[in-house]
Structures are given as C-alpha cells and as structure tokens.
Amino acid sequence: MAVIDPIVQGILLGGLYALFATGLSMIFGVMRLVNLAHGDLSILAAFLALVTVRVTGLNPLLSLALVVPAMFCLGFLLQRGVLNFTLGRGVLPPVLATFGFSIIIQNLLLEAFSADSQRLNPGGIETASIALGDRLAIGWFPLITFVVAVLVLVGLQIFVSRTSLGRAFRATSDDQDAAELMGINNRSLYGLAMAISLGIVAVAGVFLGIRTTFVPSSGPDRLLFAFEAVIIGGLGSLWGTLAGGVILGVAQTIGAKLSPGWGVLTGHLVFLAVLLWRPTGLFAGAMKRSR
Amino acid sequence: MAADRTVRRGDEAVPVTPPAFAVARSTLASRIGAVVGAVLLVALATLPLWGNASLMRMLIEFISLLVLAQMWNLLAGYAGLVSIGQQAYVGLGGYALIVLADDVGLNPFVSVFLAGLVAAAFSIPTAALVFRFRGGYFAVGTWAVAEVYRLLIANSPRLGSGSGRTLAAVFPLARETREVLTYWLALVIAVGAILHGYLHLRSRFGLGLTAIRDSEPASESLGINVFRTKLWVYVIASFGGGMTGALIYLNLLRISPDAAFTVNWTAFMIFIAVIGGIGTIEGPIVGTVVFFLLREFLADYGSWYLILLGLIAVVVVIRYPQGLWGLIADRWDVRFFPVQRRVRLGSRPVG
Numbered sequence: 001m002a003v004i005d006p007i008v009q010g011i012l013l014g015g016l017y018a019l020f021a022t023g024l025s026m027i028f029g030v031m032r033l034v035n036l037a038h039g040d041l042s043i044l045a046a047f048l049a050l051v052t053v054r055v056t057g058l059n060p061l062l063s064l065a066l067v068v069p070a071m072f073c074l075g076f077l078l079q080r081g082v083l084n085f086t087l088g089r090g091v092l093p094p095v096l097a098t099f100g101f102s103i104i105i106q107n108l109l110l111e112a113f114s115a116d117s118q119r120l121n122p123g124g125i126e127t128a129s130i131a132l133g134d135r136l137a138i139g140w141f142p143l144i145t146f147v148v149a150v151l152v153l154v155g156l157q158i159f160v161s162r163t164s165l166g167r168a169f170r171a172t173s174d175d176q177d178a179a180e181l182m183g184i185n186n187r188s189l190y191g192l193a194m195a196i197s198l199g200i201v202a203v204a205g206v207f208l209g210i211r212t213t214f215v216p217s218s219g220p221d222r223l224l225f226a227f228e229a230v231i232i233g234g235l236g237s238l239w240g241t242l243a244g245g246v247i248l249g250v251a252q253t254i255g256a257k258l259s260p261g262w263g264v265l266t267g268h269l270v271f272l273a274v275l276l277w278r279p280t281g282l283f284a285g286a287m288k289r290s291r
Numbered sequence: 292m293a294a295d296r297t298v299r300r301g302d303e304a305v306p307v308t309p310p311a312f313a314v315a316r317s318t319l320a321s322r323i324g325a326v327v328g329a330v331l332l333v334a335l336a337t338l339p340l341w342g343n344a345s346l347m348r349m350l351i352e353f354i355s356l357l358v359l360a361q362m363w364n365l366l367a368g369y370a371g372l373v374s375i376g377q378q379a380y381v382g383l384g385g386y387a388l389i390v391l392a393d394d395v396g397l398n399p400f401v402s403v404f405l406a407g408l409v410a411a412a413f414s415i416p417t418a419a420l421v422f423r424f425r426g427g428y429f430a431v432g433t434w435a436v437a438e439v440y441r442l443l444i445a446n447s448p449r450l451g452s453g454s455g456r457t458l459a460a461v462f463p464l465a466r467e468t469r470e471v472l473t474y475w476l477a478l479v480i481a482v483g484a485i486l487h488g489y490l491h492l493r494s495r496f497g498l499g500l501t502a503i504r505d506s507e508p509a510s511e512s513l514g515i516n517v518f519r520t521k522l523w524v525y526v527i528a529s530f531g532g533g534m535t536g537a538l539i540y541l542n543l544l545r546i547s548p549d550a551a552f553t554v555n556w557t558a559f560m561i562f563i564a565v566i567g568g569i570g571t572i573e574g575p576i577v578g579t580v581v582f583f584l585l586r587e588f589l590a591d592y593g594s595w596y597l598i599l600l601g602l603i604a605v606v607v608v609i610r611y612p613q614g615l616w617g618l619i620a621d622r623w624d625v626r627f628f629p630v631q632r633r634v635r636l637g638s639r640p641v642g
Contacts (some may be wrong), residue, residue: 004337103598104605271435
C-alpha cells in the first residue's frame, strides 16, 4: 500500500496539471504562441478568487462564476489589445511580451498582496476523504479536480471536433493564411482562443489555491509543470496532455515520498528523460496538428 | 587593383576604369568613440585613487548587468536563441567560485575566470537537451533546466542546501584590497566582453552570425553551419554568464540557490537588451543606464521599477523593436561599434 498511495495521489494531482496544461497547449496549437505568463495568470485568478471571497463571502468554488468570466474577458482583451501585434514577426516579440507580462503580474500581485502565502477555504471539502481499505484514502477534492479536468478535456475535444468554431480553430492551426482566405478572421479567433485558455486556467488557479497555499511568485512553477505535461504527452494531443500531467504528478509524489526536497526535482528529471528518449513526447501523433 | 586593367573586345584592348568605391568599416563616431573610450577607461582604471568604495560597488553592479545583457543580446539578438534560463549560468558560476576558491583552495580572483569555464562546460550537455526545442518552447525549456540546477544545488548539503554558503577564501584579505581587486577584475571583464563582442562580430564568424540573425534558411543555403554557430554562441554566452555570476558573488560574498538562480537575472538581461536595442553592441550599454536610472528614481517604491521596466519593454517590443539605441542610430546615423561593412561610392578603392 505504501507504493500505491503516492501513485493514486499522483494520478489525481496529474488531473490538476492537465488543467493547467490544456490552455497552454491550445494557444500554441492555434497561433504558435507560447504564453510565458500562463502560470502567473492562473495565480492572478487565484488572487481574484481570494478578493471575491473576502468581499462577498462566497465559497471559493462559487467564486468561479465570477472569476472565470473575468479571466475570459481579460484573455480576449490581452490578445486583441497586445499579443496580436506580436504575432508574425518572428520568435522574439511574443516571447518577450508574454515574459514581460509574467514579471509585471508577479510584481503587481506582490505590491498588492505582499509575499504572504494565501489559501482559499471552501469549508471542509478540501480535507474530506473516502477511505479505500486501511491505509489508502482518496481526498474528495483531488477527485473532484481530476473529474473536472477530464470534463474540461472532453468538452474541449467536442468543441474542437464538432462545432463550426472548433473547425475554424483547426483550420487556423493547420494553415493560418489559407484559413484567412476562407474567410476566418484570425485576429478575433486568436482573441477567443486566449479567452478560452484563460477561462480554463482560471479554474486551475482556483483549484490550486484550494488545494495548497500560493504566493505571488507561484506562477513560473505552474508554467513549467504545464509545459512539461504538454511535452511529455506530445504536442497537440489533448489526451496526451492528460497522460503527461499524470506522469508528472506521479513522478512528483513518488519523488517527494523518497525525500521531501525531491518532489518537484523528480518531476523535472522525468521530463528531461522523456525529452532525451522521445523528443516528440510519449503520445504524439494522436492528432498530428502542431508543428 | 590597377587602373590600366583592360578587357578584350574584338581585336582591341579597351581600358576599364576600376569601380569607384571603398568599403568603410569605421565611422567618424567610432574613431571619436575610440579616443573617448580610451580616456574613459583610464579614468575608470584609476578610480580607486580618486573615487570611493560605494562608487566602485555601483560600477561592479553596472558592469555585471551590462555583461549579462550583452551575453543575452548575443544569444537572442544574433543567434535567435531566446533563452529564459540564463540564470542557470549566473548561479553555476557563483557556486563554482565558492567551490574552487573555498573547497579546492584556488585564488578567488583566478577562480572567477575558471567559474566561466565551468559554466561553459555545463552549457554543452544543457544544449544537447534544450536545442531540441525551437522558438517559444526553447524559452520554457531553458527555464526548466535552470530550475533543475537550482533544485540539485538546493538538495546538496555540501553546497549548503537551501540556505547557501559564504565565500571564506577572501577573508584574509584587507577589505580595501579585496574591493579594489574585485573592481579591477570587473573592469577587465567589461572591456573583454565588449571588445570580444565587437571583434567577434566584425570577423568572418560575426558575418555568419549576422546572416543567421537576418535569415536562417538563407544563411544555411550560403554554407553557414547554423547549428554549430548557434552552439558556439550558446557556450560563449554561458561562459560570460558564469564569469559574471562569479564576479557578482565575489562582490556579495554570500550565495543561496534561490537568489543565484532567480529568473530575475534573465528578466534584467532581457529588459536591458530590449529597451536599449537588440542586435547592437551599443544597445545594452544604453539599456543598462536606463535600468540604473529607473531603479535609483524608484528606489523607495519596492518592485515598481521592475513593473515599469516590464511595461516599457513590452511597449518597445511592439512599437520600437530596434530599441532606444536603434532610434538614436537611425536618427543621427552614429555607430560607436560599427560591425557592418559600408560601401562608399566615388572614392578610391582601399585594400
């Protein structure tokens, strides 16, 4: 049971990582943009939830009803107002602009909320668990997170493959110029893609804030975990991203079990090993869309 | 070329006038700049005689940031390698200094150069991993590897784990001696970095690198080995980063993994290079001045200087991609470090 426990916890943690990774991966697929502020935006969402809870007294899970639309709008404005102007001009502008936003968001949060660690309290559910046998228990909240992650992935899959808007996403992803010729307005499509990405990452940020404590500088780690989940799973594969997140989560919990300081490090090392052994990821080619 | 060169046209030889042009590699500004630079260098070298310790400390910091920005400029501005992981080499250089000076027992000032070599040695296996990524993913990949180095050191009790270590090797030296030697070392590194960048970019290698900056496929088709050139730039930038990291911690004396491997180092490099102007040698110098001015003016307002720098950098990236120096150079056509070859028509050819 000592082995099974960290694996089960790791799988559930992987669901949260997949939630972080989905938006990052989708943005790259649609517009070839790597959003370096992705993690910081998720932490911004967690702080937004914190403020909402303080002001309205709502449960943090209910605060999602405000935070997700807010982040959705922010994503649209960010893309239309700034990031669209960085596209199509080489590698440097989008990386520098999003990295600039990463530093700006981190330091604005630091000035507004200080470096104290914060936590969202949903009133008991975060500690409730289901006992499975004597030594194994599954927390309700990690289970809910995992289910939500799967639902988001299923929803996104249906959206991309079944709706006409999803078809436009795929078309732009395949060939931006051809899509434009077919009457798709790439610029507004990008705005919508960033809005969806930030809507999803807002959920991830709030769930993170319930699960563990967070500080203004928690963002970069979230970006790295999301990135690693995407690369382990293979670019452009939604279910690969979930598998990547699960592998990363299991590696981290097993590593932390071996030695407390080694959790995150083991995750990074597994990522590097996959990169060395299989640079295209473990489940690449499932959709063959990116690159 | 002789003026009496002829070509045969039918039966008679027709004299040809030689093309009236010259390739100019220096500018008026660069010749004036060389004189001003020499005077400035003498003034800076004799600073310990007429300046004070706080001025020296400030200049060491100025030089550290300038060299770091210059290295990032070489990476991103020329080789198209947009790294967000250069803090790895600052940290590795700093820790290499402590190990070489305290544990191995080498001279701490010599160790600063050796620390650069250690960082360069680490950069090769790192490149083997991160060169698998392109563009934006290269940026995140380098960042992830920098985190691996930080965590490995934070988990090494011999290197002081998370709380870090103190450089003990310089304790026997009198404080003034240490400060003056560190300052001179910084000056040597600054001159070396700028001259190296300048001469390197004027060389055949620099020509190839500039071609890669302008178009990778075109330069590849002209016979430039793009991969080898990029790798070489990455190793050089890591050497420079490592040496500067060692210099920083020779000055600070106290190192910890979180401070040595913070992504803020790369943020400073990027903001300085971008605001000053990417792809020029003058740009980072201008950028470092702007950085220092902003930080001094906003010294009482916490991290607002960083927020403002970030905002300026985003605006510059989108509206003025050539940076401050690019605006100045285009407006008045001044270049203190001309790396380009200019054709001057109407003058005698030069050899």
